[in-house]
Amino acid sequence: MENNNNLPEPDTRPDVKDPSRRDFLKKSALITAVALTPAHAVKAAEKHMDERIAEAFEKMPLSLEINGAPHNLMVEPRSTLLDILREQLDLTGTKKGCDLGQCGACTVHVDGHRVISCLTLGIMVNGKKVTTIEGLAKGDQLHPMQEAFLKHDGFQCGYCTPGQIMSAVACIREGHANSEHEIREYMSGNICRCGAYPNIVNAIQEVKEGGLPV
Amino acid sequence: MNDKTLNKPSSTTGMSRVDGRLKVTGQAKYAAEFNVKGLTYGVLVCSTITKGSIRSIDSKQAENAPGVLAVISHLNCPKILGYPAEPAKAPIKIFYDDKILYNGHPVTMVIADTFERAQHAASLVKVDYNEEKHITSLKDNLNGAVAPHDDAEYKRGDPNAWATAPVKVEQEYIQPSEVHNPMELHAIVARWDADDKITVWDKTQGVKDTQSNIARIFGIPVENVQVHSKFVGGAFGGALQVWQHEVAAIIGAKVVKRPVKLMLTRADMFTSVGYRPLTWQKIGIGATTDGKLVGINHQAIGQTSTYEDFAEGPADVSRQLYDCPNAYTSNKILSLDVGSPTWMRGPGPATGTFALESAMDELSYLLNIDPIELRLKNYAETDPESGKPFSGKNLKDAYKMGAESIGWHNRQQKPGALTKDGWLLGYGVSGGTFGADREPATVKAIMLADGTLIVQTAVSDIGPGTGTMAVSVAAETMGIPVEKIRFDLGDSALPNAPQQGGSTITSSVGSAVYMACNALKEKFQQLIGNGGADKPDYAQVLKQHNLPKLEVSVDSKAGAEVDKYAMYSWSVHFVTVLVNPLTGVVKLDKVTCVADSGRIISPKTARSQIIGGAIMGIGMALTEETVIDHRYGKVMNASFADYHVPVNADIPQIEALFVNKPDYNINPLGAKGMGEIALIGMAAAVANAVYNATGKRVRELPITPDKLVDWGVVS
Numbered sequence: 054m055e056n057n058n059n060l061p062e063p064d065t066r067p068d069v070k071d072p073s074r075r076d077f078l079k080k081s082a083l084i085t086a087v088a089l090t091p092a093h094a095v096k097a098a099e100k101h102m103d104e105r106i107a108e109a110f111e112k113m114p115l116s117l118e119i120n121g122a123p124h125n126l127m128v129e130p131r132s133t134l135l136d137i138l139r140e141q142l143d144l145t146g147t148k149k150g151c152d153l154g155q156c157g158a159c160t161v162h163v164d165g166h167r168v169i170s171c172l173t174l175g176i177m178v179n180g181k182k183v184t185t186i187e188g189l190a191k192g193d194q195l196h197p198m199q200e201a202f203l204k205h206d207g208f209q210c211g212y213c214t215p216g217q218i219m220s221a222v223a224c225i226r227e228g229h230a231n232s233e234h235e236i237r238e239y240m241s242g243n244i245c246r247c248g249a250y251p252n253i254v255n256a257i258q259e260v261k262e263g264g265l266p267v
Numbered sequence: 268m269n270d271k272t273l274n275k276p277s278s279t280t281g282m283s284r285v286d287g288r289l290k291v292t293g294q295a296k297y298a299a300e301f302n303v304k305g306l307t308y309g310v311l312v313c314s315t316i317t318k319g320s321i322r323s324i325d326s327k328q329a330e331n332a333p334g335v336l337a338v339i340s341h342l343n344c345p346k347i348l349g350y351p352a353e354p355a356k357a358p359i360k361i362f363y364d365d366k367i368l369y370n371g372h373p374v375t376m377v378i379a380d381t382f383e384r385a386q387h388a389a390s391l392v393k394v395d396y397n398e399e400k401h402i403t404s405l406k407d408n409l410n411g412a413v414a415p416h417d418d419a420e421y422k423r424g425d426p427n428a429w430a431t432a433p434v435k436v437e438q439e440y441i442q443p444s445e446v447h448n449p450m451e452l453h454a455i456v457a458r459w460d461a462d463d464k465i466t467v468w469d470k471t472q473g474v475k476d477t478q479s480n481i482a483r484i485f486g487i488p489v490e491n492v493q494v495h496s497k498f499v500g501g502a503f504g505g506a507l508q509v510w511q512h513e514v515a516a517i518i519g520a521k522v523v524k525r526p527v528k529l530m531l532t533r534a535d536m537f538t539s540v541g542y543r544p545l546t547w548q549k550i551g552i553g554a555t556t557d558g559k560l561v562g563i564n565h566q567a568i569g570q571t572s573t574y575e576d577f578a579e580g581p582a583d584v585s586r587q588l589y590d591c592p593n594a595y596t597s598n599k600i601l602s603l604d605v606g607s608p609t610w611m612r613g614p615g616p617a618t619g620t621f622a623l624e625s626a627m628d629e630l631s632y633l634l635n636i637d638p639i640e641l642r643l644k645n646y647a648e649t650d651p652e653s654g655k656p657f658s659g660k661n662l663k664d665a666y667k668m669g670a671e672s673i674g675w676h677n678r679q680q681k682p683g684a685l686t687k688d689g690w691l692l693g694y695g696v697s698g699g700t701f702g703a704d705r706e707p708a709t710v711k712a713i714m715l716a717d718g719t720l721i722v723q724t725a726v727s728d729i730g731p732g733t734g735t736m737a738v739s740v741a742a743e744t745m746g747i748p749v750e751k752i753r754f755d756l757g758d759s760a761l762p763n764a765p766q767q768g769g770s771t772i773t774s775s776v777g778s779a780v781y782m783a784c785n786a787l788k789e790k791f792q793q794l795i796g797n798g799g800a801d802k803p804d805y806a807q808v809l810k811q812h813n814l815p816k817l818e819v820s821v822d823s824k825a826g827a828e829v830d831k832y833a834m835y836s837w838s839v840h841f842v843t844v845l846v847n848p849l850t851g852v853v854k855l856d857k858v859t860c861v862a863d864s865g866r867i868i869s870p871k872t873a874r875s876q877i878i879g880g881a882i883m884g885i886g887m888a889l890t891e892e893t894v895i896d897h898r899y900g901k902v903m904n905a906s907f908a909d910y911h912v913p914v915n916a917d918i919p920q921i922e923a924l925f926v927n928k929p930d931y932n933i934n935p936l937g938a939k940g941m942g943e944i945a946l947i948g949m950a951a952a953v954a955n956a957v958y959n960a961t962g963k964r965v966r967e968l969p970i971t972p973d974k975l976v977d978w979g980v981v982s
Contacts, residue, residue, distance in 0.1 A: 108333065131383055140382055145300035146293020148500070150450045151533040155907035158450055186293035199291040205278040206875045210730030211290030212450040212500025218291060233920075241914040244907060246450050246501050247730050248882030249875060250918045252278045 115175050119144070120188025128175045135159045135170040138185060146186040146215045150244070157243030160216040160223075161185050167223035169242075186215035189222070197265045198222050201256035209247035217243045221257045222267050230261040268870070273927045274668070276870035282749060283871065285734045286498075295498045299454035299530045301468040306456070307336055308382040309519045309529040310389040311512065313538070317370040317900025318401035318604045325393040329377055332391055334384035336523040340375040341365055344518060348486030356575055358607070361511035362518065367396060368574055369606045370901040371538030373511060378519050378527055401604040403900040405545050405570045406441075412568040412599035415578035419598050421586055423651070426595030428562030432553025436629045440550065440622040441967035442581075442950075444570070444893035445543040445886075446536060447611050448912055449729075451500020453540050457516040458526035464491040465520075469513060471496045472506045473766030475725050478759040480509040485517065497757035502729040503883070504610035505540050507768050512539060537905035541609025542893060544569040546581055548622040558636045560645045562593035565623065571600045572607040579610075581619035587833070588623060588700060590647040604900055610768060612883060613947040616701055621887075621968065624697035624951035629964065635680065638696050638955065639666055650833030658832035659930030659939075662698065665839045665861040668924050669696070672859040673841040682962035690845035692856065693960025699838040699948030703864075703930075703939040706765035707824035708779040712741070712787045714817045718806035720745060722783070723755040726764035726776050730879075731942055732872030733772055737780045739869045740936065744784035746802030762820060770836060770940025773868060778934040779823035786819040825934075832932050836864040838944035840881065840952040846960045851972030853889055853957055859922040862944060866929035866937040873941065877923035880945020886913045887946070888953035890969050 112127040119142070128137055135152075138144040138161070147170055150158030154172040161170045162184040189196040198221050201207070208214040220243045224230050229239035236257050237250070245253065260267060272280060289295040314321075326338040344362035351357055354366075361373055375392050379385035402408060414420065429435055456468040464487070471477040474494040482489040499506065516529035531539065551564040565585035571577045582596035611617075631638040646663065649656050670676075678694035679685055685692040713721040722741050728734055734754040742749045755761060765775050792799055794812055809817060828834075843856040860881045867873050890911035894903045904910045929937025950968055957975070958964050965974050 129381075129383055131387075136382055139300070140302065143302055144293075145296060145302075148297075148450070149299070149452060149530070151452075151907055153533060153906060153908070155533075156450065186291075190292055195288075195291065202291050203283045203287045206283065206287075206871050208287075208290055209732065209872075209875055209879055210449065210451065210499060210501040211286070211295050212297060214290050215293045237916045237918070241916040244450065244912060244914060246448055246503075246883070246912060247875075248879030248913070248918070250882065250913075250915045251878055251920050252875060253915065254920075255278045 113176055115179055117178050117180065118182045120184060130174065130176050132175045133171055134161070134173040134175050134178055134183070137175045138170065144185050144187055148212055148215060150213065157220060158213050158216040160219040160243065162219060162223065165226065167220050186219060189218065196222070197260050197263065198256070198267060201260045205252045205256040205259065206249065207253040207256040208245070208249050213243060213245045217245065217253055221253065224257060225261050225267045230257055233258065270927060273867045273870055273925060275922070275924050276874045278874070280874070281870040282735065282739065284732055285738050285749065285754065297451050297498045297500050298456065298468045298470045298496065299528060301456045303456060303458055303526045305525045307378050307380055307523055307525045307527050308385040309376050309378045309516055309527045310385040311373045311515065311535065312375040312377065312389050312392045312394065313535070314367045314370060314372040314374050314396070316367055316396045316398045317403065319367050319399040320397045321365040321367065321374060322395040322397050324375060326375065328391040329388040332384065332388040334379040334381055335377060335388045336380065337378045337519065338375055338392065339378070339519060339522055345521060347484060347518065349484035358508070358575060359511045361515050369538065369572065369604055370899070371535070371606065373515065373539065376515050376519055378523050401900045403603050403605055403895050404897045405547060405568070405601055405603065408601060409547060409568055412601045415576045415600045421594070421596045423586070424593035425562065426564055426593065428593035429551045429553030429564050432561035433556050434630065434633050435551065435553035436626050436633065437551045438626060438629065438966055440548045440625060442546045442548070442618040442621055443968055444545040445611060445891045446893055446910065447503040447505035447542070448536060449501030449503060449505060452531050452533065452536060453506065453510065453512060454528070454530040455513045455516045456526060456528045457520040459520050463487040465517065466493040467517070468495045470499055470502065470506050472499065472502050472727050472729055472768050474727060474757060474759040475763055476766050477509055481517065484509070484514060492759065494759035495757065496727050499727055499729040503612045504614060504768060506729070507610055507766055510540050533907065534905040537893060537902045537910070538606050541607060543611035543618070544571065544577065544579065544608035546618045548581060548619070550622050550626040552626045552630055554630055554634065556634070558634050558641050558644045560589055560591040563591050564595045565619070566597045567619065568599045568601055570603050570605060570608065572605055573602045575607040576600060577608050579615040579618065581615050584616045584619040584700065585623050586652040587647065587650055588698065589645040590651055591645065612880065613701060613943040616699065616943070616947045620697065620699055620948045621950045621954070624948055625954050625966065628951070628955040628958065637680065639670060639675065642666070642698065653833050655831065655833045658703070658828065658834040658932035659865060659928065660835070660837060661863045661926045661928050662837045662839065664926045665837060665863045668926070669839045669841040669859050669861040672922050672924060673843060673857055675841065678959065682959055687845060690847055691960040693844050693846065693956040693958065695842050695844065695952045695954065695956025695959060697840050697948040697951035697955060699840065699944045700835050701770055701943035701947055703774060703834040703836045703933055704769060704771045705778065705825040705934055706771050706775040707822065708764045708775045709762035709820060709822050710776070710779040710783040711762050711818060711820045712783040714787060714805050714809065716806060716809050716815050718747070718751055720747060720752045721755065722752060722780055723761045724764040724776055724779065725759055725761035726756050726772060727767045728756060729767050731876050732869060733767065733776065735872050736773055736777055736869050740777050740780045741784050744781055745788065770942040770944070773938050773940055774934050777868060777936050777938055779821060781936050782823050783819055783821040786821050787817065790817055790819060828932055834933050836862070836939045836941055836944045838862050838948055840884070840949045842952045842956045844953060844956040844960055846957060846975065851975030853970055855885060855917070855919050858919060859924060860945065861924040861926065862941045863926040864941040864944065865933070865939040867925045867927045868936065868938050873925065874923040876941055877945045878921045880942065881921055881949055882913050882918055884946040884949020885918065885953065887968060888950040888970055892969050
């Protein structure tokens with residue numbers, strides 16, 4: 054393998070040399086175009102328009118609700134929810150810390166449950182409701198967990214913070230915040246390299262004990 | 268706030284972070300989050316061999332892949348003006364020649380119009396290599412170590428006096444490679460605005476240094492480089508230099524004539540942006556039978572790459588931590604076929620203190636003296652190295668505060684004497700120290716007509732809360748509420764500030780803010796005329812004089828005091844550990860860290876910084892180690908699943924205590940840094956507690972269960 058990006062080895066068998074679906078799409082798109090208007094098709098091929106046609110075929114519709122707003126998108130099946138949020142929708146509050154499901158920085162809620170968005174393909178959340186850190190506050194009024202993180206200094210650099218907060222809210226909703234020990238266990242999927250763990254535990258305990266709806 | 272509160276703040280003491288709201292709402296934007304117009308994505312392809320050269324690169328398939336704009340390697344890279352022609356010792360020159368210097372050396376970069384397309388195309392690049400024999404093992408090649416510079420050795424009195432002392436310890440200690448692993452992956456967005464003008468959004472600990480380095484490498488005027496780095500998702504020393512991926516993105520943006528975003532993978536973070544070097548140490552320490560030190564001999568050999576002579580000074584801590592008439596220290600390096608190490612939190616003393624403070628603990632058991640008593644017997648009232656007085660040292664107070672907090676009187680001198688719920692219980696202590704430097708800094712303070720104060724300087728904040736500290740200082744000095752103050756940072760166009768490294772920012776920038784605010788008040792005094800209020804209604808004064816604003820710019824730096832005093836911050840770490848006698852699992856039971864770092868400016872963020880450093884120190888003690896398979900020269904655990912940083916379940920509540928005595932000899936604020944001392948010493952405190960619990964001395968970090976079980980905890 055010539056890279057260290059943990060990608061699968063490309064299939065080099067001669068009969069599937071190129072990603073064949075793409076090739077098929079390109080050819081069939083062009084054939085269709087030729088059948089319609091040959092002159093345009095030639096021009097399209099010259100300008101690599103065949104790529105663009107194939108691109109359109111390769112994308113899939115994705116309808117979902119993000120932070121209460123409906124979105125109708127066309128996404129590649131391989132795009133992760135994390136990359137769709139960050140790169141296509143500019144919702145950069147959700148962080149990429151490892152892209153391998155090992156750090157929790159990308160935690161969002163899907164239908165109210167915490168989910169690691171780097172291990173979630175976009176098309177898997179079709180028809181679902183996604184909440185990101187940007188959707189937690191009600192306008193200027195912060196969510197109680199955001200207030201508690203501020204008050205108890207549950208962060209330093211702030212990079213893991215959106216994931217910690219989304220996880221913390223879910224931790225209480227799941228009924229996993231009944232003791233300091235339990236909070237630590239159920240918050241251990243969210244790494245904080247600055248080491249704000251004791252403050253994060255304090256914040257979650259305060260919200261839990263305060264009894265406000267999360 | 269009274270002194271008692273500042274001695275022992277809670278998680279809610281004092282003001283919250285000025286940038287906290289942006290961080291908890293996801294509005295804080297880090298380097299990779301500037302999705303500028305026309306953005307493209309770069310993905311690196313890195314070498315799978317450890318040493319040799321590139322025979323060929325077949326990039327045809329990648330070039331023809333959808334959305335690909337360029338595939339860049341040494342074969343087609345445009346000439347970089349600032350690359351030195353000779354292969355002298357220098358940072359990696361990316362895409363410069365066919366040489367492979369370590370496993371993971373970037374060889375090509377694919378740029379495409381989406382991240383997914385770039386990542387896929389990168390998987391299609393085929394590289395063939397001419398492989399050469401590599402050497403990556405430090406332990407097997409210690410004889411090849413060399414002195415990196417002339418003053419790598421230090422002697423005071425007789426270097427071998429320790430060996431003739433009545434009681435002595437001679438032991439070897441190993442500090443493995445550790446990786447900074449900030450949660451934010453290293454990332455850059457690079458955009459050329461003209462042929463000789465560039466803007467970058469970059470992860471850096473110093474926008475000014477990044478600016479001047481980019482200007483040098485690309486041969487363009489410094490003022491034509493604009494660096495933005497307002498939020499940095501942790502760095503810990505890993506972003507103190509311009510790395511090759513940053514250069515690659517800038518090259519890429521030039522080639523495709525569009526902005527390029529490049530974010531490293533977590534695996535790249537283990538190979539391409541430095542680490543704490545694997546270091547072998549040997550200590551000989553001797554004392555009289557009543558515990559007075561006779562001599563210390565401390566030698567260290569750290570690994571470096573073949574292309575850079577990176578050297579820490581781990582042994583240096585043995586020159587000055589204790590009052591000892593005879594001392595010898597030596598810091599050597601060994602070149603291996605690995606990527607270059609770099610500064611990582613507490614560089615030098617973090618490694619050195621593990622050895623020295625473990626050896627002191629070993630000595631205390633041989634002498635049958637309480638470890639704190641042994642340290643107090645050899646307490647240095649003046650700097651043993653320079654003979655100068657310390658600018659401020661209240662380490663005795665720190666020992667006392669920490670011992671009380673942890674319940675040191677419950678400790679038993681005999682190892683294995685205490686148990687709790689079937690686990691072995693042990694007490695450990697270790698000191699820590701780091702130089703307290705003050706760097707030049709310039710601060711601009713502007714009072715606007717509406718009474719808003721703007722304070723500006725080109726510092727970065729990688730997490731400790733620099734903005735919160737600066738606003739605290741400005742609010743107190745000017746006598747205005749924090750809500751009326753805005754602190755601007757992380758922009759290379761702002762006035763000069765040092766890199767955020769080496770625990771210097773509160774002393775340097777904090778003092779500059781203090782001086783700028785005083786200068787601004789003085790300017791108001793001149794307007795009002797002598798005898799006016801010290802802290803007037805600034806908006807009112809501006810209105811009366813029909814002025815839109817009043818501003819000052821003040822340069823601040825250290826003065827003659829640096830020749831007069833030895834300047835350090837100090838810490839003491841106390842822990843109790845629980846060791847499972849069957850499995851060898853070690854759990855932290857209680858942790859108390861005491862910082863003697865002058866006046867506490869911002870109790871909430873100071874407490875968090877101490878706790879955070881302690882936690883990184885716990886990782887150093889118990890779990891963190893980069894493992895190379897020397898057959899292949901490759902890092903085998905380059906992920907969070909395999910390289911274990913502490914998680915929430917590993918960490919108990921931690922007490923952060925502050926002596927809080929101002930050190931006005933170093934700066935007008937009386938405050939010193941604490942980023943490094945928060946970590947320095949923690950590993951030894953844990954190792955010493957494990958010994959107290961089990962009677963097993965682990966001299967090679969991390970203290971994993973196998974080391975305890977193998978050594979016979981299980982009978």
